[in-house]
Amino acid sequence: GLTLDEMRSALGKAIVAHQKIGEAAIPMMLAEKKQIIRKSGILEYFSPEETFEEIGGAAALKRWLAKRDAAFTDDARKFGLPVPKGLLLVGVQGCGKSLTAKAVAAQWKLPLLRLDLGKVFSGIVGSSEENVRNAIKLAESVAPCILWVDEIEKGLSGAASSHYSDAGTTARVFGTFLTWMQENSLSVFVMATANDISLLPPELLRKGRFDEIFFVDLPGAAERQEIFRIHLKKRHRSPEQFDLDALKTASDGFSGAEIEQVIISALYDAFEHGRPLTTDDIARNLRETVPLSQTMAEHVAALRHWAETRARSASGAA
Numbered sequence: 001g002l003t004l005d006e007m008r009s010a011l012g013k014a015i016v017a018h019q020k021i022g023e024a025a026i027p028m029m030l031a032e033k034k035q036i037i038r039k040s041g042i043l044e045y046f047s048p049e050e051t052f053e054e055i056g057g058a059a060a061l062k063r064w065l066a067k068r069d070a071a072f073t074d075d076a077r078k079f080g081l082p083v084p085k086g087l088l089l090v091g092v093q094g095c096g097k098s099l100t101a102k103a104v105a106a107q108w109k110l111p112l113l114r115l116d117l118g119k120v121f122s123g124i125v126g127s128s129e130e131n132v133r134n135a136i137k138l139a140e141s142v143a144p145c146i147l148w149v150d151e152i153e154k155g156l157s158g159a160a161s162s163h164y165s166d167a168g169t170t171a172r173v174f175g176t177f178l179t180w181m182q183e184n185s186l187s188v189f190v191m192a193t194a195n196d197i198s199l200l201p202p203e204l205l206r207k208g209r210f211d212e213i214f215f216v217d218l219p220g221a222a223e224r225q226e227i228f229r230i231h232l233k234k235r236h237r238s239p240e241q242f243d244l245d246a247l248k249t250a251s252d253g254f255s256g257a258e259i260e261q262v263i264i265s266a267l268y269d270a271f272e273h274g275r276p277l278t279t280d281d282i283a284r285n286l287r288e289t290v291p292l293s294q295t296m297a298e299h300v301a302a303l304r305h306w307a308e309t310r311a312r313s314a315s316g317a318a
Helices: 004-018 025-040 059-066 074-079 097-108 127-142 152-156 169-183 221-234 244-250 256-272 279-288 297-310
Strands: 043-046 086-091 112-115 145-149 188-194 212-216
Touching: 004 025, 025 043, 025 127, 043 127, 059 097, 059 212, 086 097, 086 297, 097 112, 097 145, 097 188, 112 127, 127 145, 127 169, 152 169, 152 188, 212 297, 221 244, 221 256, 244 279, 256 279
Parallel strands: 086 188, 086 212, 112 145, 145 188
Antiparallel strands: 043 112
8 A cells, every 4th residue: 555655765764763674664664554544634543452352242243253354365265255345333322333343453453444424525516525535545555454434324314415405415425435335346344333223324234335234232131241341350350359240230221331431430439438449339330320221212222123124133143
C-alpha cells in the first residue's frame, strides 16, 4: 500500500534509527501506513490489544472466526476457498460487538481500519461519493485487512428517503459501498456492527453482502460468570476470592459493559473506604443499577424476535 517514495522514506528512517535495514524496517513501514491512513481523515488505524480471551461467551461466533484464521493465505486459495467477505454483528448494546471486531484483528494478525461513515458526507456536491471511493481504495491498498464499520445503521439510515432529504447523496454513497461489498475480491474483510435493525436497509442484509449475520444477545448465566472472571482478573483481583455464583444470579439481564461498570463502581466504593474489594460491594452496585434490558425491554424483545429467523446466535451451537 506504499508508493516508492513512501517506502524510501520508511527505509531511510530505519537506517537513521538502527543503522541497518531488516526487521527494524517493519515498524517503520507500519508507522508510514498509519500516517497515510490518518491523513485520509475518513479511516482510523487501530492497533488492537484485545483477544478472544477477553470476550465472555459468544462461543459459536468465536468458533466461526477461529475457523477462518488462515482464510487470507495462499494455501486457502489453492484449496479452493474464496476470500471471506465480511460479518455483520447485530445485537443489544454493550454486549461486545465492537470488542469482537478488535479481537478478530488481533487473532488474525491483520490491520484494523475503522470507517466513520459520518466523516464520508461533505457539503460539497460529489465529494461524499469521492470520499467513500477513496476510503475503499485506501483499504484495498492495505489489504489484507479488516474494515470495521461501527453502528452501520446510523450512517446508512437515510438511504430510503435520500432522494427527498439530501438530493440522493446518501443513496449514492450507499450504492457505491454495496456494489463494492458484492464485487470485492481483494482481502478486505468488512466487520460491521448494528444496534437497531429497524434502520438497516434491506439490501444490506441480502446474502452475498456478508458471509454471515450473527445476533449477539445478553449473556446467559455461565457467560456472565465468565465476564465477571475476566474483568476481575483485568483489575488484578483473584476471581476465586469472590462468590461468582451469587453474582451471576444477581446480574440477570445485565450486559457485559454494564457488568464492567458495576465492578468499576464497586472498586471506587472500596477505594474510598481504604479496604479490599468484596462480593458485597459488587452485589450492592448491581442492585443500584437498572440494566438496559429493563429500560429498553421492548427494543430488546423486538431484536430477539427479528433474530429468531434471520441471524445465527453468537452463543448457540455452530
